Amino acid sequence: MARRLAASGALADVTGDGPLMLSLPDIRCAACISTVERALEAHPGVTSARVNLTLKRATVEAAPDVTPEALIETVAAAGYTAHELDSSALSSTATDKQGRELLMRLAVAGFAAMNVMLLSVAVWSGAADATRDLFHWISAAIAIPAVSFAAQPFFRNAWAALSRGRLNMDVPITLAILLALGTSLYETAHSGEHAYFDAAISLTFFLLGGRYLDHRTRAIARSAAEELAALEVPRADKLVDGAEQSVNVSELRPGDLIRVRPGGRMPVDGVIAEGVSELDRSLLTGETLPVFAEPGREVSAGEVNLTGPLTVRVTAAGKDSSLHRMADLVAMAETTRNRYTSLADRAAGLYAPGVHILSFAAAVGWYLYTWDARLALNIAAAVLIITCPCALGLAVPAVTTAASGRLFKKGMLIKSGTALERLAEVDTVVFDKTGTLTLGTPEVQGVGEYDARTLAIVAGLSEASSHPLSRALSQAVATAGVVAEPVGDLVEVPGYGTEGLWQGRRVRLGRAAWVGAAASAETSAWLLMEGEAPVRFSFADRMRPGAEQAVQGLRQAGLTVLLISGDSEPAVRAFAARLGIEDVMAEALPDDKVARVNALTADGHRVLMVGDGLNDTAALAAAHASISPATALDAARVASDIVLLGEDIGPISAAVTTSRSAVRRIKENFSIATLYNFIAVPIAIAGFATPLAAALAMSASSITVSLNSLRLR
Amino acid sequence: MEVLAFLIPISLFLGGIGLAAFFWTIKTDQYDDPEGDSHRILSSDYDDHPKE
Incomplete structure (x- = not known):
């Protein structure tokens, strides 16, 4: 059980450090599960490992000295790639609980709706007198407790809106359910003919179905977004008395020294204390040209170190860093977007007052006409039930679920x-x-324009370096079919380029200034052969x-x-x-x-x-x-x-x-629901709406809109 | 018609068992990894203590 909970991330914040989480992107078969689990469990210090294939994640319970890096190597040895997940960024607990609660309510409502419907069928097909009363009482005994449990989300939302002096979708829903139950109970007690228990419970069931779909779509999106965030484990290598120590970025303080390896991203804002390299600032500024980095230069979080190792003195970390300040800007801009009212909300704005006025007018009209309060209330309840907001509550979530599922498949x-x-x-x-x-990866322009000798020397020089430009060069030369010339005494000078000896001549591949050429606006690398003019290689970003x-x-x-x-x-x-x-x-x-x-x-x-x-x-x-x-x-x-x-x-x-097309479907669904109401509401107001008619109209409109939503392409 | 007195409680009871069983599956997280579970049942590993 504990392991199960851990697998869903529920235990992560209960037990101190929590289990280690790994993301396994390329796991997809039955054999993978047992291979990975067996490999992980054989790892010393691991007490248990469980793979979740749906989430493509592994949860590992292990002794505190087991590092994620070691586990990743173990999984790699078994033939799968793994990435560490920051379990603190995965907060699935609250959403899980909410989803489970909704599912439980949905099950109760479904169970009750089926039973009450069965009893109602007997009443509709002609049960009379004592039998009808008995069936009504049994229906009441099932429907009232079921509604009071299952419809709680609607009651809560309606109360929240009313106490702030507003109307929302849940107010007419709550009113319809309560009024239907109330009048039906009164009718049953007086051996009346019409009871709407079936309508009240099936309304709850349909609307809960919509709520659950809505919740699931959101939960899936949220967990995937959280996973993206959790993949970037904020770690930094801090220098303590000359030795490197892997620490969490949140523990860094201004004045600390950290080491950033070539290829690593700056975790904080700071000033370079030691080392020479080049920086890729494209994520921050959009410039593709690498910037030369030397001691004294300021760096900001998000820049990528390209060639040499750098030691950086932290000036701002965590909340104060430039990245986080930017996030505040975003939060400000987001409020403008939150002002957007969704189609469903706009429709609900028209719907909620309209329904109230309609049913109130019907009740008053019938009361004035017959002076019969019981009949007037019955008619009001029938109008509220028949105008069921199923198109709003069920159709919109069904369309968005279908559409986001489709888009998720496309990535x-x-x-x-x-x-x-x-x-x-x-x-x-x-x-x-x-x-x-x-x-964001460079590509050499016009490889065919250079002669084979130049290319061969360039390949010989660039093969030794891991600089992105060098890698692009050696790849381009290899695809051109040129074999690299051996170059001796290769030295990579961080921040400048690579240097070596070819047939006794000094050759250099690197920055313009280093080979004595004029700098250009484009990203470029220069080849200098002793005694010849420098040759330029220009790069463009790969599309x-x-x-x-x-x-x-x-x-x-x-x-x-x-x-x-x-x-x-x-x-x-x-x-x-x-x-x-x-x-x-x-x-x-x-x-x-x-x-x-x-x-x-x-x-x-x-x-x-x-x-x-x-x-x-x-x-x-x-x-x-x-x-x-x-x-x-x-x-x-x-x-x-x-x-x-x-x-x-x-x-x-x-x-x-x-x-x-999703929006078109939503609008179509609104039209369908409106059409149903145009036919059914006059019948209800005229007083011809039997419980059978109400049940038919409601189910038919719910099912049509759901089916229409599924047609989405 | 007297048979109704038995039939209705019986049908409610049977339905109730189904509902309780569904609650139990939710409570024990049996919908956490539907894809993995459908594969695990085919796994040939034999063990005395199946994974919870």
């Missing part, structure tokens, strides 16, 4: 409830360049797969596509030309991006922002809807409504079309 994660509706309204798309339409498809698809859907980037003008222009985007803005500061998005909004456009970096974050939050890739910075992912899980950006255009 998109919907984080916000109204995101689909907002996405459907979009008419302009603003793309960021670096990291969004490109992968993200599906970028062309996405831009084309969005154009076909009738959207205007813009490109705004923080990168240099020529680089952005060249890239935009490849994709055929005409409206381009380069060297944009974060403020420029927000200003442009706001200007477009002021002109009456609905903007979809697609971006990944810190410089896009404010624009993402300001736009009508926003998408960011999973590789984006945490702050950017938080600010956006939809996260692209895969590398391919192509599904964006599909997301727009899917959201449009």
